[in-house]
Amino acid sequence: MDQILSVKEKESSESASYRLLDLRSDIPSRIYWSAGGLFFIFIFILWLFLTSLKIVSPLFLPGPEAVWDEFLRQLHEGILLQDASASLYRIMLGWIISTIIAVPIGILMGNFKLFEGMLEPFIDLIRYMPAVAFVPLTILWAGVGNSQKILILFIGTFFQEVLMIMDNVKSVPRELIEVSSTFGLSRFEILRDVILRYAMPGIWDTFRITLGWAWTYLVVAELVAASSGLGYRIMKAQRFLQTESIILGILMIGLMGLITDMIFKFTYRKLFRWLDGKG
Structure with a gap:
């Protein structure tokens, strides 16, 4: 037994x-x-x-205790909160503006070949240009304030986002659209009740991914004429070889990006429970 x-x-x-x-x-x-x-x-x-064990020199890789001490110092002096809030403001505003414009354009390109043929070549051209190359132009166009930094974040995010939304919309089976038309739904009703409902989980994932990209452009956005922000703090620390401050800034960007990513994942599960048969 x-x-x-x-x-x-x-x-x-x-x-x-x-x-x-x-x-x-x-x-x-x-x-x-x-x-x-x-x-x-x-x-x-x-x-x-x-x-x-000093396998790596503290100049190149400081220990956790050095980074922790730097964290406490910046927190006590109010530097960390100021930098984090400035960066979060720029990231969210740049991404929101990008998304507000990208969603309708992506939907049009995904549903109408005329708009796809007219806009996709231009968007493809711009999206291969590195955002950092636009820094001098954005300074001429928008000055050196927050507008310039938000514009860099927009350039780094929008052109990728609009194409991903176009692909999300294209994922709707043509048979589903034809059946909806057979049942007498108008073009607007098919777009609203069929195409968008089917594509929305993919579009939500696109929001999550592109917000993550926006975080990666933060240092570029805060490269010139910034007086606050996590990217600015990293670049300033680089000049004085303050490696612990560099690592702290990188960790803070990663942590804040992870939090926003988890928020999107959580809301995805709540909004689209029907995908798992729970809604």
């Missing part, structure tokens, strides 16, 4: 481990989050190991 139970437990264990590595199979949420947490712990231990 004991042998039979032992064999069953072994088979159950092998089956569970197989499911963890099965293609696209669901796993318990505790395992999902534990895997992510353990990987963060592994990176932290590796960082601590390299710096504690």
Whole structure:
């Protein structure tokens, strides 16, 4: 009897481990989050190991304690909150303006070949141009204030976003549109009730991805004539070889970007529960 139970437990264990590595199979949420947490712990231990044993010079990679001390200093002096709020304002405003314009244009390009043929070549041309190359022009166009920084974030985000929204709209099966037309729905009703409802989960994912891209352009946006912001603080620290301040700025950008990403993932699950059969 004991042998039979032992064999069953072994088979159950092998089956569970197989499911963890099965293609696209669901796993318990505790395992999902534990895997992510353990990987963060592994990176932290590796960082601590390299710096504690002086394998890497503190000039190039300061230890966690040095970065923590810099965090406390900037927090106490109010620098960190000022920089984070300035960067968050620029990121959100640049991304929101980009999205407000990209959504209707992407929908038009995804549904009407005329707009796709007219706009896609120009958008393709601009999207391959690096955003940093526009810094001198944006200074001429918008000065050196927040407008210039928001314009850089817009340039870095908009042209990619509009094409992704176009592809989201194109993912709607043509058969679904034809059936809707057969049932007597008007063109506007098909667009509103069929195409947009079908494409909206993909469009929401596009919002999440493009907001992540906006964070990557932050240092470029704050490269010139900034007096606050996480990107500005990183560039200033570079001039004085303050590596702990550079790493703190990078970590803060990554953390704030991760928080916005998780917010989008959470709202995705709430808004589109019907995708999992829960709505």
